[in-house]
Amino acid sequence: MLVLNDIYKSFPKADGNPIQVLRGLDLTVETGEFVTVLGNNGAGKSTLFNIIGGALWPNRGKITLNDRDITFLPEHKRSHFIGRVFQNPQMGTAPNLTVAENLALAYGRQNRKLFNRAITKDLRRIFAEKLSEAGMGLEDKLDNRMNELSGGQSQVVALIMSTLRPPQLLLLDEHTAALDPQIAKDVLDFTCRLAERDKLTVIMITHNLQDAIDIGDRLIMLDKGKIAHIFAAEEKKALVPDDLRKLYHIP
Numbered sequence: 001m002l003v004l005n006d007i008y009k010s011f012p013k014a015d016g017n018p019i020q021v022l023r024g025l026d027l028t029v030e031t032g033e034f035v036t037v038l039g040n041n042g043a044g045k046s047t048l049f050n051i052i053g054g055a056l057w058p059n060r061g062k063i064t065l066n067d068r069d070i071t072f073l074p075e076h077k078r079s080h081f082i083g084r085v086f087q088n089p090q091m092g093t094a095p096n097l098t099v100a101e102n103l104a105l106a107y108g109r110q111n112r113k114l115f116n117r118a119i120t121k122d123l124r125r126i127f128a129e130k131l132s133e134a135g136m137g138l139e140d141k142l143d144n145r146m147n148e149l150s151g152g153q154s155q156v157v158a159l160i161m162s163t164l165r166p167p168q169l170l171l172l173d174e175h176t177a178a179l180d181p182q183i184a185k186d187v188l189d190f191t192c193r194l195a196e197r198d199k200l201t202v203i204m205i206t207h208n209l210q211d212a213i214d215i216g217d218r219l220i221m222l223d224k225g226k227i228a229h230i231f232a233a234e235e236k237k238a239l240v241p242d243d244l245r246k247l248y249h250i251p
Contacts, residue, residue: 001031001201002052002169007061009047009225021047022058023225029169034195034202036212039222040248045205048222049171052203054078066168083162087174089154092161095147099138099157102146103127106161130160134190152183156190163194170195172204188215209241221247 004027010018022044029035039045050056052063054075063071070078086092093102104119104127124142131138134156138149146154155175162170172191176184192215195202206212212219219236221229221244229247231239 001033001066002027002029002203003062003064004028004052005062005064007048007051007063008059009044009051009056010059021225022051025061025222025226027220027227029201029203031201032199033218034192034200034216035204036216036219037203037205037222038207038209038212038219038244043222044225045222046173047225049084049173049203049205052169053082053084053171081168082171083167083169084171084173085155085158085162085175087177089151089158089178090147092158093146093154096145098143098145099131099149100124100127100142102157103130103161103164107164130164131157133193134160134186136186150183152179152187155179155187159187159191159194163198163200166198166200168201170200170202172202174205174207177207209244212244213239213241 004025007022007025008020009022010020012018021042025044025048037045037048047056051058054070054073054077057072061071062069065081084092094105097105100119100123104123107123127142128139131142136153136156138153138156141149141153146157149157159175175191176187179187188211191204194200202216204216206215213236216236217233219231219239220227
C-alpha cells in the first residue's frame, strides 16, 4: 500500500557539509496495517513523516502510495488522501475558529464542491455524531472556539478532522505525548477504535514503549536514519519495555 524505497534525506550545515538524516530507508506498509515507530531523538522519525506527508522531498529514493508515485507530489495535494495529527494540539487546526468551522474546513478539503458552503443542519448533525464517539462531550461544543478546548479535546477534534472521510494513510506524530497520562490513554483508545472500525492504515510515532508494544500490528525501530529492528505481531507480544530500552543504544 505504502512503499518507501531507498530513501535518503540530508540537510546542509553552515560549513557546507550535509547532515545525513535518512540513509537508504526501506519501508512497506500493508493496507489496513497499524505500525508503531520508535527511535531516539535524531533517529529520523519526524523527517520520515515529513517525507511521507510531503513537507520534505527526498534527495534520493521513491515513495508510492496505492501504486501512485507521490515522491515529489506537493504537500497540499497529499493532504487530500493522507491525514496527519501532530504532537502539538494547536497544529492542524485553526484556533480562532469554532469546532464546527474547523470540521467544515476539513470536510470541504475532502469534498471540494462543499468547500465554500455554509454549515448546514445536516453537517452539524454529522459532526455531532462523530464527536460523540469520543465520549468527551464534544458534541456540545460545536460552537466553542478551538482555543477554548483542553489539549485532549483538541487532539480528538484534529483526529476527527483527519478521518471524516477515511484517508488512504493516517500519520500520528506523537499525538498523545503532550497530554496527561489518563487523557492520553483516552485519546489513544479512541484512536484505536477509529482505526479498527474504519480499517485505517496508520503509522504512529511514539516514545511510550508500552504503547508501542500493545498497539498495532507491527513495531519498527529507527536508528541513524535506517530501520534497525522490526517486530511482527507475534514478536511484539513477547516484548517488555526493558527489551526495547536495551535496543535504544544500538552500536
